[in-house]
Amino acid sequence: MSLRLHHLAIATSDPERLAAFYTGVLGLERDVTHRHPDGRVRSVWVKLEPGVLMIEETAEPAAAPRAFASKAPGLHLLALAIAPAERDQLLSKLRAQGVAIEHETAFTFYFRDPDGNRLGFSHYPAERA
Numbered sequence: 001m002s003l004r005l006h007h008l009a010i011a012t013s014d015p016e017r018l019a020a021f022y023t024g025v026l027g028l029e030r031d032v033t034h035r036h037p038d039g040r041v042r043s044v045w046v047k048l049e050p051g052v053l054m055i056e057e058t059a060e061p062a063a064a065p066r067a068f069a070s071k072a073p074g075l076h077l078l079a080l081a082i083a084p085a086e087r088d089q090l091l092s093k094l095r096a097q098g099v100a101i102e103h104e105t106a107f108t109f110y111f112r113d114p115d116g117n118r119l120g121f122s123h124y125p126a127e128r129a
Contacts, residue, residue: 005051008078011058012115018055019044021113025097026080028053048080065116079108079120084128090121 012018022028023046031052032045046053066072082090087109091101094111103110108122 005048007045007052007054008048009054009056010113010115010117011056011060013058013062015041015044015055015057018113018115019046022046022053022055025094025099026119062115065112066118075117077110077118077120079122082121082123084123084126087121087123087128 010018019030023030029047030044031047033041034043034045036042041057043054043056046055066074066076070076091109094101099111101109101111102118106128107124107126108120110118110120112118
C-alpha cells in the first residue's frame with residue numbers, strides 16, 4: 001500500500017476570501033470552483049501537490065484559533081515545503097501584505113490565514129540559504 005495526501009479540507013464562512021489568501025498571498029493555483037444552484041460559491045479547490053486544498057463553505061460559527069503552543073488534539077499546522085533560497089523573499093512578501101509572522105525557527109516560519117488556521121513555510125532539513 002502506498003498512501004499519500006489526497007486532499008486537505010478547510011471549512012470557512014467565506015470560501016472566496018480564504019481562496020484569495022491562498023492564491024493571491026501564498027501563490028497557490030486555483031483549480032476548481034463549485035457553486036450552489038443560485039451561483040454563490042460553495043467551495044474552491046486549490047492545487048497543493050501532491051493533492052488538493054479544498055476550501056469548503058460552512059454555516060457553523062468559526063472556532064477560536066489554536067494557540068501557537070497548543071497541544072490540544074486536532075489539526076496543528078499545515079506546513080508547505082519551500083526551498084531555503086525562497087525563505088527571505090516569502091517572509092518579505094507576507095510582511096508586505098500585512099501577514100504577521102508568529103514564530104521562526106532555523107527551518108520554518110509560522111503565520112495564520114485570515115480564519116486563524118496555523119500555517120508554515122518549511123525547508124527542513126535543508127539549511128537556510
